[in-house]
Amino acid sequence: MRVMVIVKATADSEKGFVQSPENMALMEAMGKFNQELEKAGILRDGDGLKPTSEGRRVAFDGAARTARKGPFAPAGEQIAGFWLWEVKDMDEAVSWVKRCPNPMPGPSEIEIRPLYELSDLTGEAG
Template identity: 75%
Template sequence: MRVMVLVKATEDSEKGFVPTAETMEMMEAMGRFNDELVNAGIMKDGDCDGLTPSSRGKRIAFDGPARTVIDGPFHHPSELVAGFWLWEVKDMDEAVAWVKRCPNPMPGPSEIEIRPLYELTDLK
């Protein structure tokens, strides 16, 4: 089963990365966790360093043939993604177990969301 694991953004992550003793320690812990994922054959892809704040991003809105470019920053950080992994796991329980082992990805409270990818067999 393939799952996308999404680290949700926070007000702090939207301010951009600030190298402090705490954030550098968090990055090192996350690096060790990423190594565990790779060594276990779980991680297939990911952004090992996290995504930049939405202020550096763009959205493209589609309406029929029209396309509109919207510059960041985007509102509601808790609805944004600050990082991601693509994992191959045997089931959702295994994905949950791995996320529970993950170091806290942000200073303070944070959330990680797990979403299964459609498999070709799901679409028939």
């Protein structure tokens, strides 16, 4: 089963990355965690995202398209980073997330969402 593991943004992540001893230690811990995921054969992809102040959104309404610049609020409803994992089930994904270093300096949240598989859409076995 493929899952997207979503690191939710915080007020800190929306300020952008600042080099500090604390942030560098966090990056080192996350790097080690990513190595564990690779060794286990789970990690397919992943990365951090720049703050929403550097992003854009395009709204669709029929044929109309409207673009707007960030930042987008509230911070906790935005995405700061992601992984794509291949796991046997949601329990395995939860188990791995619980091993993850806290991705933020303060309280944070990680969401796990399964990806659609072809069989979900066609009714055929994968």
